[in-house]
Amino acid sequence: DGGITQSPKYLFRKEGQNVTLSCEQNLNHDAMYWYRQDPGQGLRLIYYSQIVNDFQKGDIAEGYSVSREKKESFPLTVTSAQKNPTAFYLCASGTSGADTQYFGPGTRLTVL
């Protein structure tokens, strides 16, 4: 997990509230990624960013938003439009091209 931090580790939210998950990296990586992990479904890509001020939708972007104002930071907002937000969220970073992605420790979001 070294070099990538995610906060908070656990997050509880009431229905109808937006919530922002933090992801910071000090690895000088250009690319950053957000994944959602549900039991038995592996990892699904939400959004990714290859460069500052630019990002692309992944496979399950609906109900989520991101920003990439700094190279080190890639926050994810889970909006009230996300129908089933309870999940484990993982942030990753990597150099461009085919190189390895390195993961943060994750944030477990529970909607009450």
Add this chain to the structure above:
Amino acid sequence: AQSVAQPEDQVNVAEGNPLTVKCTYSVSGNPYLFWYVQYPNRGLQFLLKYITGDNLVKGSYGFEAEFNKSQTSFHLKKPSALVSDSALYFCAVRDSGDDKIIFGKGTRLHILP
């Protein structure tokens, strides 16, 4: 489109025995292949990768994987399993013409003492 399959949801192995976790893939270009491990409530840890070169790739914690182009497989192996190897293992693939990695659904490995 690229895809990756891990046909086994769970693998049980006795401690000290060799282990294999299976992975097959489908890409249109050249594959870049990865294995990751996840311990409970943690992020994924990188184990090894194949980009090009020798078909047998050695990685962390004594793990290795063999790239087989004809069978489109990239099985993870270890000669002698440890109880501490018990975890969730993910295979992942990236097509050479794409900028996203696709992950398998994961295989839970149980090493029995």
